[in-house]
Each structure stands twice: as C-alpha cells, then as structure tokens.
Amino acid sequence: MSRLREAFERGEFVITGEVAPPHGTDVSKMMRSVELLGPVTHALNVTDNQGATLHLSSLAASKAILDAGYEPIFQQTCRDRNRLALQSDLLSAGTLGLENVLILTGDDPRGGDHPQAKGVFDLDSTQLIEVAAGLNRGKDMNGAALEGATNLHVGAAAFPEAEPWDIQFERARGKAEAGAVFFQTQAVMDIDLFSERVAELRSKLGVKVIAGILLLKSGRVIDFINEKLAGLMVPDEIADRIRGASDPMGVAIELATEQVRALRDVADGVHIMSLGSDSVVPQILRGAGLD
Amino acid sequence: MIITRPRDPARIVENLETVGARSVFIVGCQQCATVAHTGGEVEVGELARFLTERGYEVSGTEVSEVTCHLAHTRVELRRHAEELSTADAVIVLTCGAGVQTVADAAPETPVFPGLDSAFLGNVIRNGVFEERCQMCGQCVLDLTAGICPVTTCPKGLLNGPCGGMWDGKCEVMTDRECTHVRIHNRLKAQGRARSQGSSIPAKDYSVKLKPGSVNLRAQRERARRKSGGDR
Numbered sequence: 001m002s003r004l005r006e007a008f009e010r011g012e013f014v015i016t017g018e019v020a021p022p023h024g025t026d027v028s029k030m031m032r033s034v035e036l037l038g039p040v041t042h043a044l045n046v047t048d049n050q051g052a053t054l055h056l057s058s059l060a061a062s063k064a065i066l067d068a069g070y071e072p073i074f075q076q077t078c079r080d081r082n083r084l085a086l087q088s089d090l091l092s093a094g095t096l097g098l099e100n101v102l103i104l105t106g107d108d109p110r111g112g113d114h115p116q117a118k119g120v121f122d123l124d125s126t127q128l129i130e131v132a133a134g135l136n137r138g139k140d141m142n143g144a145a146l147e148g149a150t151n152l153h154v155g156a157a158a159f160p161e162a163e164p165w166d167i168q169f170e171r172a173r174g175k176a177e178a179g180a181v182f183f184q185t186q187a188v189m190d191i192d193l194f195s196e197r198v199a200e201l202r203s204k205l206g207v208k209v210i211a212g213i214l215l216l217k218s219g220r221v222i223d224f225i226n227e228k229l230a231g232l233m234v235p236d237e238i239a240d241r242i243r244g245a246s247d248p249m250g251v252a253i254e255l256a257t258e259q260v261r262a263l264r265d266v267a268d269g270v271h272i273m274s275l276g277s278d279s280v281v282p283q284i285l286r287g288a289g290l291d
Numbered sequence: 292m293i294i295t296r297p298r299d300p301a302r303i304v305e306n307l308e309t310v311g312a313r314s315v316f317i318v319g320c321q322q323c324a325t326v327a328h329t330g331g332e333v334e335v336g337e338l339a340r341f342l343t344e345r346g347y348e349v350s351g352t353e354v355s356e357v358t359c360h361l362a363h364t365r366v367e368l369r370r371h372a373e374e375l376s377t378a379d380a381v382i383v384l385t386c387g388a389g390v391q392t393v394a395d396a397a398p399e400t401p402v403f404p405g406l407d408s409a410f411l412g413n414v415i416r417n418g419v420f421e422e423r424c425q426m427c428g429q430c431v432l433d434l435t436a437g438i439c440p441v442t443t444c445p446k447g448l449l450n451g452p453c454g455g456m457w458d459g460k461c462e463v464m465t466d467r468e469c470t471h472v473r474i475h476n477r478l479k480a481q482g483r484a485r486s487q488g489s490s491i492p493a494k495d496y497s498v499k500l501k502p503g504s505v506n507l508r509a510q511r512e513r514a515r516r517k518s519g520g521d522r
C-alpha cells in the first residue's frame with residue numbers, strides 16, 4: 001500500500017520532495033537527487049514534461065525510483081496524451097506498482113521547448129481525476145469492466161492564495177468530488193491567508209493538503225518567479241529579506257525552515273521545492289524539528 | 292464567417308511555375324473573403340496587377356457571389372468559359388472550401404489557393420476578427436453562459452481555471468481575462484452559479500468526425516418514406 005496514504009492515515013505530518021526526469025535516458029543525476037531526498041521524505045513527485053519541455057516520462061522515472069526503494073508520486077498532465085493514452089498510462093502505473101498519482105492540467109506547449117506541438121487536453125484535470133477514480137473501481141471511462149483494477153492514490157493541485165478565491169475553491173471542490181483525496185499546493189507566500197484557505201479546503205472538502213514550500217535561494221530566483229511563473233508573486237517583505245542578505249541561501253533556508261514549522265499546525269504536510277539545491281532539504285527539515 | 296489570410300505571393304508564383312502557366316484566371320468571393328479583406332474585388336484587382344507586373348497575362352477575374360456554393364459557382368464560371376479556356380491556371384482568393392468548389396467546377400485546369408484559411412471568426416468590428424467557436428459539434432454554451440471554453444481557453448479546458456490563472460488573468464494570453472473566470476462571473480451575475488457536483492463531462496469527439504456532412508434532402512426523403520410506410 002502507498003506509504004504516503006499510510007502516513008496520512010496515521011495522521012503523520014508528511015514530507016514530499018520533487019525530482020525531474022532527465023532530458024535523455026541517463027537517470028544518474030536524478031537518482032543522486034533521489035538518494036538525497038528519498039531518505040528524508042515520504043514521497044517524491046516526479047514531474048511530467050515539466051514546463052512543457054521534453055523529458056523522460058514520469059512513468060519510467062517513477063518506476064526507477066520505486067525500484068530504488070523510494071516512494072514516487074507519478075505526475076500526469078492532460079497536455080500530451082488523449083484519453084486512451086492517459087488511461088493506458090494509469091493502468092501501466094497500476095501494473096508497475098505505482099500508486100500515488102498527481103493529476104494536473106499541464107502547461108501550454110507555447111511556453112515550452114516544442115512550441116510547435118499540439119496541446120492535447122482531450123480531458124481536463126477534473127475529468128481525468130474522475131477517470132482515475134473509475135479505474136480504481138475496475139471501470140474504464142466508458143464504464144467497461146477492466147481485467148484488474150488500479151489502486152491509485154489520487155492527488156490534485158490547489159492554489160490557496162490565488163484570486164478569485166471563490167472560483168479556486170469551486171475548482172478544488174470539483175476535483176475532490178471527482179475523486180482527489182489529497183492536494184499539493186502552489187508555494188506558500190502569505191502564511192496567514194494560506195492558513196485560512198487551507199482550513200476551508202480541509203474542513204469543507206475533507207481532503208489532505210500538502211503545502212508547497214519554494215526555496216527562494218537568490219534574487220534571481222525571485223525575479224524568475226515574479227516574471228515567469230504564472231500564479232505566483234513573492235511578497236515584498238520576503239523578497240527584500242533575501243535580496244538584502246549577504247548570504248541569500250542562508251536566509252532562504254531560514255525562511256523555509258520557519259515556513260515548515262509554521263505549517264505544521266496548518267496543513268497535513270509540506271512539499272519542498274528546492275530548485276536543484278537538494279542537499280539543503282535535510283537541513284530545513286532538521287531545523288523545523290521534522291527529522 | 293471564415294477568416295482567411297493572404298498567402299506569400301512568392302508561393303503563388305512558385306505554384307504557377309510548376310505548371311508553366313503564363314495566363315491566369317483569378318476567382319474571389321463576395322462573402323467571407325470580401326469581409327476579411329482578402330478576396331474581394333479590391334484584392335482580386337491587386338493580385339491581377341501583381342501578376343501582370345510580373346509578366347503574366349490575366350485572362351479574366353470573377354468575384355463570385357458565394358464561391359463555396361457549387362451550383363452557383365458552376366453557373367458563374369460558365370459565363371467566363373472563354374477566359375477560363377485560355378487560362379493555364381486559376382488562383383482562388385477564398386477559403387479552402389471555395390478553392391475546392393472552383394477546382395470541381397473547372398476540373399481540367401490547375402487550381403491554386405491564394406489564401407490560407409484560418410478560423411471561423413466573429414467580426415468584432417471592420418477588420419478585427421476573433422475566433423469564438425471551433426465548431427466542436429457538441430455545444431456547451433448552455434452550461435457556460437454563452438462563453439466558449441473550447442475555443443477561448445487556450446487549453447480548451449471544459450472545467451477550469453487551470454493553475455496558471457492569476458488575478459483573473461489567463462496564463463497563456465496574459466492580456467486576457469481567464470475564460471473560466473468570465474464564465475463563472477457571468478453565471479453568477481445571472482444567478483445561475485453552477486450547482487455542486489456539476490463538472491462538465493468529457494467531450495465526445497465522435498460527433499465531430501471528418502469529413503462532416505449534412506444532407507437535408509436525404510433526411511426529408513427518409514422521413515417521408517417512413518411516415519408513408521406507417522400509414
């Protein structure tokens with residue numbers, strides 16, 4: 001059974017990290033991240049052609065991580081596959097022993113490295129969540145019985161600080177009704193606002209919420225987030241703190257540690273996005289008393 | 292209406308060279324291509340001048356009333372039978388449907404497109420066109436307050452917004468409001484906020500298999516035979 005699901009059921013505060021499959025076939029660099037992050041997390045998200053740029057499939061990379069003895073969260077976006085391919089990959093996940101799946105819309109191909117590609121979006125994320133829930137009941141999306149059901153632990157993305165909140169909340173409700181049992185959020189920026197909204201998600205939808213933490217390791221990272229990442233804006237007081245520091249990485253670690261500590265009473269876990277600086281993750285968790 | 296864009300003139304000249312054409316007949320259309328300013332009297336005249344300047348002979352021109360109407364176009368081209376018979380090629384400044392109609396009406400002569408067909412467009416005002424419908428064959432406007440998510444959400448999501456929506460704005464086309472925010476707000480303003488558990492189900496693309504075809508005559512004939520048989 002999914003260790004992530006077990007941890008949720010035990011009421012444990014869960015920790016997830018993130019690794020990116022390579023742009024090629026050599027997984028050694030990714031596996032070095034896995035070896036660093038795997039021992040200190042419950043599970044690792046494995047991105048799916050992130051940013052609409054070509055990478056090894058999340059399915060293959062997730063299997064490699066499972067074989068190494070760690071727990072992957074297989075990410076599946078709606079961008080690159082039609083409903084046959086999506087269902088087929090979810091069935092494959094079942095056969096390969098992958099249980100956690102995070103279902104996302106996916107970035108538009110226009111922003112990626114193959115802007116000529118056709119964005120498929122045959123299904124949207126809500127519809128795909130419903131399909132995954134159906135596969136768990138042994139039915140394909142047309143209701144036909146499967147020879148062997150899946151046992152997927154289905155997650156989705158939530159955006160607690162994004163406005164307008166009423167629309168975001170409805171969207172999350174749609175996903176929960178479709179069958180998502182856990183949510184991973186975009187990076188926390190304003191803890192108070194975040195806490196209020198996560199409380200609403202947890203109480204009204206009965207879902208588990210894992211809060212996103214982004215390591216703001218330099219002024220450059222902040223600029224990148226503010227300019228390039230739709231849906232995220234680093235608040236001035238945080239940006240100033242990093243920009244004014246003589247050791248920005250040190251301050252970023254401090255900030256992330258504070259956030260993790262503060263979120264222990266707010267969310268069901270944290271998802272740490274270290275942007276390549278995987279070696280500091282254990283330090284953050286130790287600092288927050290989570291090792 | 293069908294929005295068309297002019298094609299690179301060099302490509303048109305290349306096309307003519309493939310058949311060694313010296314004499315050319317040009318067809319436009321009084322409907323969409325006229326409104327789109329790509330294949331009306333003006334543009335047909337411009338192409339005629341362009342080709343004449345490059346040493347081609349323009350044997351004649353015709354801006355048909357509805358070029359995609361096969362019966363009509365046959366009649367109109369018959370009036371130009373002589374000019375057509377001396378032409379080595381025909382260039383058609385209409386959508387792809389019009390080009391094919393002309394190609395069927397004049398099957399002995401090589402027919403080349405002079406435009407690219409872009410989309411089914413709304414005329415926002417003269418010269419400003421926007422795509423609002425992709426003719427998906429299974430309209431959801433009844434559920435979406437008259438705003439099409441299939442077309443105006445760059446990802447075509449039926450349930451949204453996606454995670455990139457920020458402050459009501461679209462992630463992909465950042466100068467625009469997110470389609471799903473617009474839908475939500477209009478539904479709400481009309482007091483029709485969508486009820487709980489009512490995500491829009493996945494589309495059935497089998498209703499939109501190509502080539503599409505509707506034959507009202509055959510339908511009526513079938514209906515008549517059926518009611519006759521019942522009597």
Ligand code: SF4
Pocket residue numbers: 423424425426427428429430431432439440441442
């Ligand atoms: S849903 Fe959109 S694309 Fe489909 S028929 Fe209606 S307006 Fe056209």
Ligand code: SF4
Pocket residue numbers: 443444445446447448451452453454455456457460461462463464468469470471472
């Ligand atoms: S922001 Fe809204 S309109 Fe833009 S791609 Fe996402 S869901 Fe579609």
